[in-house]
Amino acid sequence: MPQQVVIIGAVALGPKAACRFKRLSPDSKVIMLDRGKRISYGGCGIPYYVSGEVSEVSALQATAFNMVRTPEFFHEVKDVDARPETEVTAIDRKAKTVTARHLLTGKEEAIPYDKLVIATGSSTRKLPIPGFDLPGVHAVNDLEAAEAIKNAVTAGSIGSVAIIGSGFIGLEMAVAFADMWGLDVTVIELFDQILPGVTSPTLAGMAHRHMEEKGVAFRLAEQVKAIEGDGKAQRVVTDKGVVEADMVIVSVGVTPNDALAKAAGLEVSPRGGIIVDEHMRTSDPDIYAGGDCVVVKNLVTDQPMFLPLGSMANRQGRVIGDNLAGGDSSFEGVVGSWCVKLFDLGAAGTGLTLASAKRAGIDAVSTHITAVDRAHFYPEHKLMSLELIAERGTKRVLGLQALGENGDAVVGKVNTVAAMLPGKPKVSAVSNVEVAYSPPFAAAMDILNTVGNVADNILSGKNAGIDVTEFGRLWKQSDLGDAYILDCREEIQGKPLVEKYPGRWHNIPQGQLRERLAEVPRDKNIVLMCNTGARSYEALITLAHMGFKQVVSVEGGMAAVGAAGIEV
Known part of the structure; x- marks a missing residue:
């Protein structure tokens, strides 16, 4: 049966929901209202327009076929009545109407709806300081x-x-x-x-x-x-x-635009954001909401989460479009995945950090490795740093963050774990996850497998590590106290530092350690260092077997130390 659907908001979720619904219910009418001058654009592309990498601002409104998503485009191509510069000032749930005011003329009208979608987005957080409104x-x-x-x-x-x-x-x-x-x-x-x-x-x-x-x-x-x-x-x-x-x-940061929903009596989170169920329905079954104005379920913590991302809004828009047409689609929640390009580096993450896990009351540990992102013998390999967050005891994976020069590879590792997180995987799942292998793309033991293995060793008590931040604090101290830094690399790598820092830096290659145990003090806290953490782990096993009690390995080794800018 044909319906009249009104959508408040026409940037990301609104257009997606409108177009999906019209494909499923061509005889229905969709009216899409937005207070902005331009509609249906990729706001996340703005920095790339400012940089010049995207030459024209219209490209952020264009389809993959170079059609600009104007009101005329939506009317002619999508059969959607799109009305920019039109602000909705009130929702009357009993009468099932919205009050819309055209910003250029001031004219108001009451628009009836059978179903309503709220896609009001978010607003930039304002600083309560003098001069915030100055030009420039x-x-x-x-x-x-x-x-x-x-x-x-x-x-x-x-x-x-x-x-x-x-x-x-x-x-x-x-x-x-x-x-x-x-x-x-x-x-x-x-x-x-x-x-x-x-x-x-x-x-x-x-x-x-x-x-x-x-x-x-x-x-x-x-x-x-x-x-x-x-x-x-x-x-x-x-x-x-x-x-x-x-x-x-x-x-x-931004805050969800939930005032309109709140004024209409819809359920809103005390911390901001419209509350919706897994079908993206609000507390009124005839009103849906999604995008930057809602809170969703965090699938790692099972707690509400505010996640303003255009990718999420588009996925939710399709779910809403299905359900407007009588479907039963669900949006179960999010794990919180992100990525960003920073000059020559790609950074990405998913799930929880160590700090956010602890704030959620989870006893968690972080495992850091810095290693090559593909076969070490392949000429174009680069360093990548991974941090895997896991729960102590259960060994449940809680999150992964990554940084490296090959941004696509960084995002690929994070996306793999992001896909796993809703199933509450253990670190063994990361240790054994199957990835496509060829030397130009990965190592035979992929870096993702390696970080899972290291995490398993730490959680099982077979390895003890400190991250480079902690090592940096130690190294900056003029007196190392009872700490004894032992470089496990070969002499050609370790000797220059021994000569540069006599008494502070010591070198015994990992392969010679068993024969030179007498040189290692038993009354000191041994801090093991190598290139990436692999040989220092082997050295830790050797020392632990020989009765040394206070031994730790620097996670990520000299590769991580160098990337962190610690002067050694």
Whole structure:
């Protein structure tokens, strides 16, 4: 039976739901309303438009067949009535109408619906500071903002940029300004690491160092107090100093646009976001919601989660389109997967970090390895760092974060574990996961298998490790105390450091360790080092067998130490 479906929001989820539903119910009518001037675009592509990698802003609205998704496109090609610059101000659930106001004329009308979809998205979090509304302060939230930013840069009036926030968009914008335009870029972050909340201090430190080498400056653990300037933004004032800038980008996260739903009496999370079931229905069975305005189930913790991602919105849009047409499709939840390109590095993750696992009350451990991402003898191999998070006792895998030069390979490892997480896998599943093998693409024992094996050894008590962050803190101390650093690499690698740091650095190749046990002090805490952690693990087994009690291996070895920028 034909229906009239009204969709509030036309950026990501709304168009997907509309088009899916019309394919299944061609005789039904769909009215799609959005307060913005442009509809149905890829907001995640804005940094790449600013950088120039995407040449025209219209490309972010285009289909794969280069048709721009305008209201005319939706009317002529999709048979959907799309109305931009139209704001919905109220939902009357009893009358089953929405009140819509056309922003250019002020004209209001009541539009009836049989089914309603709320896809109101999210809004940039505003900083409660003086100067936030000055000209020259931009949020990266729509195509108009993208054009304003790029127009200012191309006009030649911008020499320096301050970016507040070091999440995905903030760092992508930093890359765009520094790499493509050669601007002086400073990133200001409240937390003491970049990518806070989504990756570990160790991997964040590696990415931080790489971006600094490319010219991006960072001010970590600083709180922004004000934005100042004479008629326009000229400087950012923090609790620790001042950053001069011709432009300020604010990227401190987003909040779900749930006010309309809340005013209509729909159930909303106390922390923000519309509550929906697995069919994407709200507390009103005739109203669906999805995308950045809802909370969903985290399949790792079984707790509600806010995850504003365009990929998730599109998948939810298809589910809603099915169910509007009488289907029974489900969106079970998310594991929280992400990826970002940072100059020559790709970073990605899925599931929980060690910190988020502990906040959820889970007794978890983190296993770090840095190794080559394909056969070591293949000329184009690169280093990749992986951190696998697992629950102590059960050995359940909770998450994986990764960083490496071959971004596609990094994302491939993370995607593999992301697909496994809903099934609550054990580390043995990662140790034995089957991956396609050929030397140009992987090692015979894939790095993913290796991190599973190392995690299993740690959880089983067969290996004890410290990460490079902890090693860095130890190494920076003028007095190592009872720590004894033992390099297990061959003499050609270890001897130069022994000579450079006499009394602090010691070298016994792993293959000679059994014969030279007398040189290893039994009253010290032995810290084993090699290139990647493989030989130091072998050395740990040898020492443990010979009765040494306090022995640890540096996870990822010198490869991780170098990537983290620790001067040794």
